[in-house]
Amino acid sequence: MRIIEGKNPVIEALRSEAEIDTILVSRDVTDGSLKRIIELAKQKNILVKNVDKATLDRLSENKRHQGVIAEAMEYEYKEIDYILNLAKEKGEKPFVIILDEITDVHNLGAIIRTAECMGAHGIIIPKRRAAQVNGVVAKSSAGAVEYLPIARVTNISNTIEELKQKGLWIYGAHMDGNNISDEKFDAPVGLVIGSEGFGIGRLVKEKCDTLVKIPMKGKVNSLNASCAASIIIYEIMKQRGF
Structure with missing residues (x-):
């Protein structure tokens, strides 16, 4: 499983052909800035889960997840x-x-x-x-x-x-x-x-x-x-x- 974190990377992953399994969204983010991500996920029938910040911190590789992480298939290298x-x-x-x-x-x-x-x-x-x-x-x-x-x-x-x-x-x-x-x-x-x-x-x-x-x-x-x-x-x- 590949971790994609941060608002822009997750949005671009949703817009692309990346195979995303689940979107994890922080319960602590209440300003509506993740609304676009949730809408895109629903359009693609991708499961969205509300989790606490500690869960995102644990999964994050750079600790800059901005309240959202996508769990995707491993990156597909090309020939x-x-x-x-x-x-x-x-x-x-x-x-x-x-x-x-x-x-x-x-x-x-x-x-x-x-x-x-x-x-x-x-x-x-x-x-x-x-x-x-x-x-x-x-x-x-x-x-x-x-x-x-x-x-x-x-x-x-x-x-x-x-x-x-x-x-x-x-x-x-x-x-x-x-x-x-x-x-x-x-x-x-x-x-x-x-x-x-x-x-x-x-x-x-x-x-x-x-x-x-x-x-x-x-x-x-x-x-x-x-x-x-x-x-x-x-x-x-x-x-x-x-």
Whole structure:
């Protein structure tokens, strides 16, 4: 069972195709702010239970449930071909974000949110040594995780080779790269974002076709992984004309 908590994540889960079993609503919330959630749940014939705050606190993964938790089926990871076919169905060149051992669930959620808002087709994460989709990720993504397909793979380096064979040009975010404004992102794109502490791994870096960086002017010469991802994702989609 997967926990989805917070008003916006639960609303987006109800609007999407997520399989929700039960909605738990706090008896202590009396301002009517959960009325929309209850209405959506009833429209989908989903059971709504009134519970005390202590029950929600016990189930909550980030202690920010805002008086509501949805109990849903485990997150369904997609295959890479599903993501690429989604781009094809939209008549768009694929744009996939590849995360090389992002370990912070808040960073993962933030990247998912940006990717979905900007129109990327999907995200690829490794099965091991990396953050996985959970309630905190859903909350950090503001519900975007319910709309953006995510694939989970055993080996990122092998996956990059597979994507190359399928026609994608792989860009890696790295301080030694070319300025992103000097690149033309008009081909099918795979964008690699490295881990918070170490960046892109050596083997993964060698697999990239091109390295790109964000030019910076201040005294601090690095950005948080999700911030860097957001800037590059925006640049790519800006060039594509949204």
